Amino acid sequence: xxxxxxxxxxxEAVARRVHVGxxxxxxxxxxxxxxxxxxxxxxxxxxxxxxxxxxxxxxxRFFSRFEGAAAIEINDFGATPGVxxxxxxxxRRRCAREQHARG
Amino acid sequence: MSADPPVSTIGLRxxxxxxxSAGILDLxxxxxxxxxxxxxxxxxxxxxxxxxxxxxxxxxRAGEVGxxxxxxxxxxxxxxxxxxxxxxxxxxxxxxxxxxxxxxxREELLGIHLAGxxxxxxxxxxxxxxxxxxxxxxGKAISGGFLTHGYQASxxxxxxxxxxxxxxxxxxxxxxxxxxxxxxxxxxxERVAPMAYDVRSYAKLGLLxxxxxxxxxxxxxxxxFERVRAELIAAVAAARAGARDLSTRLSSAAAQTGRAxxxxxxxRLAEQWDAP
Amino acid sequence: xxxTPEGERFLARRSFIELNARERARALLDPGTFxxxxxxxxxxxSPWLPLQGVVAQADDGVVIARGSxxxxxxxxxxxxxxxxxxxxGEVSGAKLAGxxxxxxxxxxxxxxxxxxxxxxTGGVRLQEANLGLAAIAEVHAAIVALRRHVPVVxxxxxxxxxFGGMSLAAALCSHLIVTRQARLGMNGPEVIEQxxxxxxxxxxxxxxxxxxxxxxxxxxxxxxDVLVEDDSDAIAAQVRRAFAAPAPAPRSEQVxxxxxxxxxxxGERPPEPAALRALWGRGT
Numbered sequence: 045x046x047x048x049x050x051x052x053x054x055x056e057a058v059a060r061r062v063h064v065g066x067x068x069x070x071x072x073x074x075x076x077x078x079x080x081x082x083x084x085x086x087x088x089x090x091x092x093x094x095x096x097x098x099x100x101x102x103x104x105r106f107f108s109r110f111e112g113a114a115a116i117e118i119n120d121f122g123a124t125p126g127v128x129x130x131x132x133x134x135x136r137r138r139c140a141r142e143q144h145a146r147g
Numbered sequence: 148m149s150a151d152p153p154v155s156t157i158g159l160r161x162x163x164x165x166x167x168s169a170g171i172l173d174l175x176x177x178x179x180x181x182x183x184x185x186x187x188x189x190x191x192x193x194x195x196x197x198x199x200x201x202x203x204x205x206x207x208r209a210g211e212v213g214x215x216x217x218x219x220x221x222x223x224x225x226x227x228x229x230x231x232x233x234x235x236x237x238x239x240x241x242x243x244x245x246x247x248x249x250x251x252x253r254e255e256l257l258g259i260h261l262a263g264x265x266x267x268x269x270x271x272x273x274x275x276x277x278x279x280x281x282x283x284x285x286g287k288a289i290s291g292g293f294l295t296h297g298y299q300a301s302x303x304x305x306x307x308x309x310x311x312x313x314x315x316x317x318x319x320x321x322x323x324x325x326x327x328x329x330x331x332x333x334x335x336x337e338r339v340a341p342m343a344y345d346v347r348s349y350a351k352l353g354l355l356x357x358x359x360x361x362x363x364x365x366x367x368x369x370x371x372f373e374r375v376r377a378e379l380i381a382a383v384a385a386a387r388a389g390a391r392d393l394s395t396r397l398s399s400a401a402a403q404t405g406r407a408x409x410x411x412x413x414x415r416l417a418e419q420w421d422a423p
Numbered sequence: 424x425x426x427t428p429e430g431e432r433f434l435a436r437r438s439f440i441e442l443n444a445r446e447r448a449r450a451l452l453d454p455g456t457f458x459x460x461x462x463x464x465x466x467x468x469s470p471w472l473p474l475q476g477v478v479a480q481a482d483d484g485v486v487i488a489r490g491s492x493x494x495x496x497x498x499x500x501x502x503x504x505x506x507x508x509x510x511x512g513e514v515s516g517a518k519l520a521g522x523x524x525x526x527x528x529x530x531x532x533x534x535x536x537x538x539x540x541x542x543x544t545g546g547v548r549l550q551e552a553n554l555g556l557a558a559i560a561e562v563h564a565a566i567v568a569l570r571r572h573v574p575v576v577x578x579x580x581x582x583x584x585x586f587g588g589m590s591l592a593a594a595l596c597s598h599l600i601v602t603r604q605a606r607l608g609m610n611g612p613e614v615i616e617q618x619x620x621x622x623x624x625x626x627x628x629x630x631x632x633x634x635x636x637x638x639x640x641x642x643x644x645x646x647x648d649v650l651v652e653d654d655s656d657a658i659a660a661q662v663r664r665a666f667a668a669p670a671p672a673p674r675s676e677q678v679x680x681x682x683x684x685x686x687x688x689x690g691e692r693p694p695e696p697a698a699l700r701a702l703w704g705r706g707t
Contacts, residue, residue: 045473045476045477045478061464063462063463063464063481066443066444066480066503066505066506067478067479067480067506068505068506071505073463073480073481075463075464075481077464089473089478089479090478091476091477091478117481119478119479119480119481120478121478202690203690204690205690205691206619206623214685215685218678218681218682218685221678221681222678222679222682225678248609248610250610250614250615250618250619251615251619251623251624252615252619252623252624252635253690253693254609254610255608255609255610255615255624255635255636256635256636256693256696256699257685257688257693257699258594258644258646258681259609259610260590260591260593260594260607260608260609260646261594261646261674261675261681262681262685263590263591263594263609264563264591264592264593264594264595264674264675265594265675265676265677265678265681267563267567267591267595267675268567268595268673268675268676269678271563271564271567271568272567272676274564275567275568275571290547290556290587290588291587291588291591291609293556294556294559294560294563294588294591295591298556298557298560298563299560299563299564313553314552314553314556315546315547315549315552315553315555315556316547316549316552320614320617320618321549323617323618324549324613324614324617325549335475338474339471339474339475339550339551341471341513341551341552341553341554341555342471342549342550342551342552342553343553349553352553352554352557354553354557392564392568393560393561393564396557396561406513406554406557407470408467408469408470408513408514408517409513409514409516409517409554409558411467412461412467412514412517412518412521413517413521413524415460415461415465415467416460416461416487416518416521416522416525417521417525419460419461420460420489420525422458422489
């Protein structure tokens with residue numbers, strides 16, 4: 045089991061909190077809420093060691109499109125990068141919908 | 148792979164020692180032994196589950212709680228409730244030395260889960276009706292065996308003796324299921340408190356009312372029975388004076404650290420229970 | 424090609440089994456009333472799993488949701504079968520027992536709360552052994568106490584089923600709803616095969632497993648009250664019906680009846696599952 049942390053610059057506030065997923069085999073859960081500061085922070089706990097570079101690539105891609113100052117917690121039980129990106133996009137879309145709804 | 152241990156006679160020995168074997172009632176099934184015995188100022192009903200190699204069901208011949216045992220417990224406890232309906236509910240002492248529930252195809256087909264529930268229901272109902280319900284762990288208290296016989300008690304006492312083991316699965320079965328050795332499981336119990344089998348580790352979780360030191364479970368001397376009787380009298384008095392629920396398992400001193408998360412969860416649920 | 428009524432019903436059916444624990448709880452509460460307690464953002468996680476290299480889920484695999492059922496105050500406790508097989512640890516067990524205890528407290532104060540248990544569980548989480556087992560004993564105690572005030576309704580839908588000490592919890596409930604895909608038994612088939620040998624039970628024999636402990640068999644032999652399709656609306660309707668109808672005496676209180684029906688069984692030559700339906704069934 046490994047714990048990895050990442051920080052990304054952000055440009056917008058995040059208003060809501062969002063949770064998706066289950067820590068089932070080959071799956072993961074994601075918690076997103078407003079960051080305590082103006083950056084985005086990601087904490088990954090994963091059952092599979094040695095994939096730090098892969099996580100960084102996946103998160104780099106995610107944050108190339110997402111600019112929110114979010115505190116993100118990921119609890120992973122061996123999800124593939126594709127699944128991670130899918131969960132991240134679902135989360136990003138849900139966040140965007142909620143921001144839009146608030147006007 | 149470890150061999151399973153021989154059938155235990157500890158439960159029966161303690162029943163006879165605490166009550167005098169002449170007082171054991173002759174009721175079926177043979178695996179559920181009941182005795183009504185003076186305990187201090189009152190008469191208490193002692194109940195033990197003991198092995199019977201001629202048990203009707205082959206998978207319940209080594210001291211497991213099977214279909215007949217669970218239903219026998221339910222019947223005896225409900226009989227006690229009915230007999231005391233118009234008088235002071237007597238204390239019920241569950242003497243616990245059970246290897247586990249019975250594992251078998253017939254048991255599943257015929258609904259051992261419901262038989263077990265019937266025993267739990269009876270014991271819980273007795274406690275709610277005001278019977279001081281006390282469990283005394285003298286040997287193994289494993290899984291479904293303990294859930295059905297002893298775990299509904301408002302006070303749990305245990306002998307501080309190596310024969311007293313508490314867990315969700317026997318060492319041998321757990322070793323097989325997790326593909327570890329028994330030694331590896333024991334080491335794991337040293338790092339992860341709730342996974343330990345021995346009663347001293349169990350006591351740290353805060354679930355026990357008393358850990359009775361200086362008594363040999365497997366080879367008790369006459370003075371051991373007297374000491375334990377005194378402990379039982381005190382526990383019965385505490386149970387009778389206290390709440391008819393399991394709340395001491397969260398309010399005990401040891402539970403504050405041993406079950407800190409259990410307490411924190413309940414606290415958070417209570418805070419959020421009503422809408423803001 | 425024109426669609427048939429059966430075809431339309433099939434397309435309209437929404438699987439309950441495919442829903443996760445949170446979605447199942449939401450499906451059973453009146454629309455718009457779902458409110459989660461001690462949820463993922465409270466981060467009440469297992470203190471024990473990370474010590475063993477297992478990733479802790481933020482809600483420890485149990486969802487507690489308040490809301491209403493047919494307008495009456497309710498609480499749903501829903502176990503996530505996809506997390507650690509729905510096994511009960513310290514925190515998940517405390518959520519189950521704690522929710523029932525709070526419902527009991529409200530009932531004792533004259534404010535009825537309708538409790539629903541969604542049981543998708545293998546029983547005690549071995550990595551938390553004694554704390555999981557203790558929590559299950561507390562769940563049992565709470566169900567028996569609550570039943571005096573209000574029906575306690577349980578649903579076992581599958582695919583994990585309901586095993587271990589939680590199968591006793593299911594049997595303690597006032598009203599038990601099962602699907603065909605459900606299984607209900609005290610010991611999992613793998614453990615029975617391991618402990619008693621392949622001749623006793625072949626855990627890979629799916630037909631045998633469902634014949635012994637599947638939802639249809641359980642309902643036909645008196646261990647469950649209602650057999651329902653794997654459909655969210657149908658299950659929600661059965662839950663509402665369970666609270667609306669007067670509760671019969673709980674099956675776990677029927678000791679003499681249970682002893683009597685077991686008395687005729689030969690321990691060495693028990694009946695086949697189908698024959699048991701004829702012996703113990705409720706008739707046509």
